[in-house]
Amino acid sequence: xxxxxxxxxxxxxxxxxxxxxxxxxxxxxxxxxxxxxxxxxxxxxxxxxxxxxxxxxxxxxxxxxxxxxxxxxxxxxxxxxxxxxxxxxxxxxxxxxxxxxxxxxxxxxxxxxxxxxxxxxxxxxxxxxxxxxxxxxxxxxxxxxxxxxxxxxxxxxxxxxxxxxxxxxxxxxxxxxxxxxxxxxxxxxxxxxxxxxxxxxxxxxxxxxxxxxxxxxxxxxxxxxxxxxxxxxxxxxxxxxxxxxxxxxxxxxxxxxxxxxxxxxxxxxxxxxxxxxxxxxxxxxxxxxxxxxxxxxxxxxxxxxxxxxxxxxxxxxxxxxxxxxxxxxxxxxxxxxxxxxxxxxxxxxxxxxxxxxxxxxxxxxxxxxxxxxxxxxxxxxxxxxxxxxxxxxxxxxxxxxxxxxxxxxxxxxxxxxxxxxxxxxxxxxxxxxxxxxxxxxxxxxxxxxxxxxxxxxxxxxxxxxxxxxxxxxxxxxxxxxxxxxxxxxxxxxxxxxxxxxxxxxxxxxxxxxxxxxxxxxxxxxxxxxxxx
Amino acid sequence: xxxxxxxxxxxxxxxxxxxxxxxxxxxxxxxxxxxxxxxxxxxxxxxxxxxxxxxxxxxxxxxxxxxxxxxxxxxxxxxxxxxxxxxxxxxxxxxxxxxxxxxxxxxxxxxxxxxxxxxxxxxxxxxxxxxxxxxxxxxxxxxxxxxxx
Numbered sequence: 001x002x003x004x005x006x007x008x009x010x011x012x013x014x015x016x017x018x019x020x021x022x023x024x025x026x027x028x029x030x031x032x033x034x035x036x037x038x039x040x041x042x043x044x045x046x047x048x049x050x051x052x053x054x055x056x057x058x059x060x061x062x063x064x065x066x067x068x069x070x071x072x073x074x075x076x077x078x079x080x081x082x083x084x085x086x087x088x089x090x091x092x093x094x095x096x097x098x099x100x101x102x103x104x105x106x107x108x109x110x111x112x113x114x115x116x117x118x119x120x121x122x123x124x125x126x127x128x129x130x131x132x133x134x135x136x137x138x139x140x141x142x143x144x145x146x147x148x149x150x151x152x153x154x155x156x157x158x159x160x161x162x163x164x165x166x167x168x169x170x171x172x173x174x175x176x177x178x179x180x181x182x183x184x185x186x187x188x189x190x191x192x193x194x195x196x197x198x199x200x201x202x203x204x205x206x207x208x209x210x211x212x213x214x215x216x217x218x219x220x221x222x223x224x225x226x227x228x229x230x231x232x233x234x235x236x237x238x239x240x241x242x243x244x245x246x247x248x249x250x251x252x253x254x255x256x257x258x259x260x261x262x263x264x265x266x267x268x269x270x271x272x273x274x275x276x277x278x279x280x281x282x283x284x285x286x287x288x289x290x291x292x293x294x295x296x297x298x299x300x301x302x303x304x305x306x307x308x309x310x311x312x313x314x315x316x317x318x319x320x321x322x323x324x325x326x327x328x329x330x331x332x333x334x335x336x337x338x339x340x341x342x343x344x345x346x347x348x349x350x351x352x353x354x355x356x357x358x359x360x361x362x363x364x365x366x367x368x369x370x371x372x373x374x375x376x377x378x379x380x381x382x383x384x385x386x387x388x389x390x391x392x393x394x395x396x397x398x399x400x401x402x403x404x405x406x407x408x409x410x411x412x413x414x415x416x417x418x419x420x421x422x423x424x425x426x427x428x429x430x431x432x433x434x435x436x437x438x439x440x441x442x443x444x445x446x447x448x449x450x451x452x453x454x455x456x457x458x459x460x461x462x463x464x465x466x467x468x469x470x471x472x473x474x475x476x477x478x479x480x481x482x483x484x485x486x487x488x489x490x491x492x493x494x495x496x497x498x499x500x501x502x503x504x505x506x507x508x509x510x511x512x513x514x515x516x517x518x519x520x521x522x523x524x525x526x527x528x529x530x531x532x
Numbered sequence: 533x534x535x536x537x538x539x540x541x542x543x544x545x546x547x548x549x550x551x552x553x554x555x556x557x558x559x560x561x562x563x564x565x566x567x568x569x570x571x572x573x574x575x576x577x578x579x580x581x582x583x584x585x586x587x588x589x590x591x592x593x594x595x596x597x598x599x600x601x602x603x604x605x606x607x608x609x610x611x612x613x614x615x616x617x618x619x620x621x622x623x624x625x626x627x628x629x630x631x632x633x634x635x636x637x638x639x640x641x642x643x644x645x646x647x648x649x650x651x652x653x654x655x656x657x658x659x660x661x662x663x664x665x666x667x668x669x670x671x672x673x674x675x676x677x678x679x680x681x
Contacts, residue, residue, distance in 0.1 A: 046652040050578070053633040057581055106678040113680065123680065147673045161662025169666040178670060198656030208653040323657035336678040357645065361632040365554075366625065372554045372613070377561045384645065 004263030005031040005229075008250060009270055010236050010279065012036075013091015014509050015496040015516035016270030017215035017223065018134065022520035024226035026527065031262070032228060033252055035235040036070030036088030039216055044208040046200045052358035059205035061095055062460055063087065070233075072412035072419075074274060076462070079423035081305050083274055083462040089232060090216035092272070096463065096509065097204050098185040098212045099327045099350055100140055102131050103511045105150065106336060107395075107504035114337050114344045116428075117397050120501045121473050121482035122518070124150070130517040134510060135183075137222075138213040139191040142183035148332035156188045159197070162320040164353035165328035167388060171447035177333040182350065183510075185213035186325045192218075201322040201356070212325075234260075237416050238283040239267055239292055239492070246531070247292075247492045253414045266523075266530070268493045270516070273303065273465030276498040277404045278419040280469065293469070293486040293494075298479055300405055302398035302467040304503040307425050308458040309433040311440035312352070312389035313449025314382065321354030321385045328353050334392075334439065335505055343431040345395040347505040349440065352389035360384045367453045388449055391458070392436025394429050395505035398467050402426075425457065433457065464508050469498035483526075484519035490531040495519050538579050542600065543590040548572055549601035550593060551631045553613050563644045566635045574634040582626050589627035592620055 006028035009016050013034075020032050045054040056065070061084035063071035070087040086095035105124035110117045128150075135154060142154030158181040161169060165181065172179040186197045186207075197211035210217055224230060233255035240261070242248040249263035269276050277300035283292035291299050320328075331349040334341070355363065364370035364383050371379055407420040425433070433456050444452055472478025475487035480499055486492040495516040497508055504511070523530060539547065551566035564571065579586055596612045596619075597604060604612065616624055635641055639649050 044653075047654075048651050049637055050633075051651050053578070053637070056629065056633070104677055105680045109680045113678070145671060147670065147675050148677050150677060160659045161664065161666070162659045163662065166662035166666060169662075173666060173669055176669075178673065178676065180667075180670060198654075199659045200652035200656050202652055209656070320659060322652070324659040332676070336676075357636040357642070357647065358633045361636050362629050365628060365632060374556055374558070376555050377558045377563065381561075381645070 002260060002262045004249065004265070005029045006264070007031070007266045007268065008033065008262060008264035009268045010250065011091065011270035011272070011275065011496070012089045012215070012220065012230060013270060013272065014093050014215055015512050016091070017219035018137070018513045018516040019268055019270060019495045019520045020228045021137070021219045021223040021226070022517050023523065024223050024228050026524060027227065030228045032230045033234040033236055033250070033262070034089055034230065034232055037232040038089045039094055039206065041206070041208050041210060044206045046202040046208045051202055052356050055205055059095070061086070061204070069413060072416070073410055075407045075410050075418060075420040079421045079462070080425060081307060081423065081457050081462045082460045083421060083465065084460050085272060085274070085465070089220060089230065090214040092463070093214040093509065094206050094216065095204060097327050098325065099507045100183040100185050100510045101330060101348065101506035102149070102514070103504040103506060103508070104335065107502060110345065110502050116344050117502045118472065118477070121471055127511070127514045127518055130514040130521070131510065133517055134513045138185045138218050138513070139187050139194060140183050140185055141188040143181050146180045148178050148180065148335065152183070154183055156191060159184060159186060159188055159325055159328060162324050162328060162353060163318060164320040164388060165351070167315060167317065167319065167447055168329055168351045168390070168443070171443050172331060174446040175442060177331060179329050179331045182327055182330045184325065184327065187211045187213070197325065199324045201324055201326070203325045235412070235414055235416070236279060237414065239279065241285060241287055241292070241489065245287060245489060247489050257414065266491045266493065268495055270496045273468045273497045274404055274419050274421070276494060276496055277468040278406065281406050282417055288488070293479055293488045293492055295488050296476055296479055298470060298477070300468050301400040301403045302470055303402040303404055303421065303423055304396035304398055304464070304466040304500065305423065305462045306396055306464040306503055306505070307394045307429050307433055308391045308461040309394065309436040309440070310389065310391040310455040310458050311437055311444060311452065312387055313444040313452040314386040315388055315447055315449050316386070318385050319354045319387055321387065322356035324353050326352050334435065341435055343428045343435065345397070345428070345432070345505065347392040347394040347432055347436050349390050349392055349436070352391070354385065354387040354389065357384050360387065369451050369453065383451070388444060388447055390440050390443060392433060392440060393505055393507065394432040394436060396429050396503045397426055398470070398502060399426055404468050464497065464503065466497045466500040466503050466508060469494050470501050471499040472501065483522035484515070493519060493523070538576055538583050539587065539590065542594070543587065544576065546590050546593055546597070546601045547575065550613070550627070553609065554628065554631055555635055561644050563641050564638070566631050571634050571638050574638070575630055578634065579630065582630050585623040585626040586630060589620055589623040592616065592623065
């Protein structure tokens, strides 16, 4: 029998780690359960000659392809964008590009400003101190003074522009469009025990140098030192409730596959926009027949991905290719609403430096620009190391038919029903993508690129899992309140990307973590009447 | 106990012929073709989780060819390869990918491309700063983020 804890956190990824660290100062008994284990940097792909090949196998971003014991299957057959994630201590911060923009102030007021979707119940100013705290904890490198964003103070200088950044910046200047070196969680100096970036380049599938911030090397060491307990290889099946309609704990399978019960006074879910609704729906009971915290019927609905429109081409000069962190710049030229474009809201561009030789060969062959036969060698030498790339990351508006439900047949290795994703790209998003592709082609033309290719959407581009347990003040239109507490279950909190009301048009990890810190702060300030 | 080989001799023959169609050797660039014994051995030894789709792809290829690929005249071989590419689906894509991923990590090929024969870690690479003055016109822009009420 496990001793009951004060706070039980489910998931040790971006948000779970942040909330654990923040709550640790309360000296409560805090336990985190994660379905995966600690990562072993000695086994990371960039240490071996097969570093690129592993992206198609045990370090694939798709859980369905990767299929490690830590992963659970996801039925995303009915979606043009496939879910990608990583499971283990650190979650998807182990496997992400470390691109670290924040949502804009306007992103929190889309109904007021543009008459679509809903406003958030919180705003940018509320989150600003938590963004800054998170930048310090994760270790952000960047450049102050971006005219497209309120002032920020990244603790480390930006990554070098490199050849690719300079070529892209020059092209953007020709067009007179905004660009700026990206904020990134790749450390450009030695930082809080992390070694500085040495340009391994293969950043996304985990950083062997430890320069890229993942919560297993940022928040977790600090949280553990402060007394938080982290139990690995424990997969939660359901959250249980008592006769008062409060969460009483969880049922989980331990590392040996043995079913366990863990009692808790407070339960915090940090399982991302797919895992969280899956868990809530799997926690249906006589008291909560439609799933836990689901009186609104919105658990699993309003899934937002950020459809990516990727365009790339090849220039005569040599680019950085795989010899530097993959993302170098962003542009917010088309971020804020301009109705003359034919859609509301907008998108950011993120600019890529290039690809390694295997990736280049595989992608170019698949696109039909790398021929078979005698011409192969000459063409490959013209393409490899000459790529410039950019992607429009489009704001996805919430639509209830885009949803996560439980698959009636598919189960994980513990027999727990797997999530099923039904998703279509909305009309507004489609117009935005089309606009992004056209503008991206102009950028590449200005850079002198040829052999232009388009991936619209990026098939395995479902990194950002948002909106499936949205926050709001109206219990009929939201799952959690403005400080992350379930409307229905007063000791149940959600801190991951599920609570997003709208998606913005940027990578969400920075905002997810700021929200987790904000919710933790709210909890700390309300400890005396947390359940009122 | 003897373990079953990943591929049958016939499948290995077709794999070799098929790989050479994608990437033949080149005297100009001083590189082997993808049918080179070392590259073929790497492919077979590292199939791992790709074994099933590669078998499936080779079976499909064999059905289209009706005989060992190497026995077809060049024109017919081209036709079969094209048909395979168009109709082979994910399995064909996997077969092509495993050929490419083993070819482009071969020492002789990397050397010909001017790339170092090592993984990225621990040496990493040098990234030049680039011309930061390019950012001056952007810095001169007025604030462009949208204010909220």
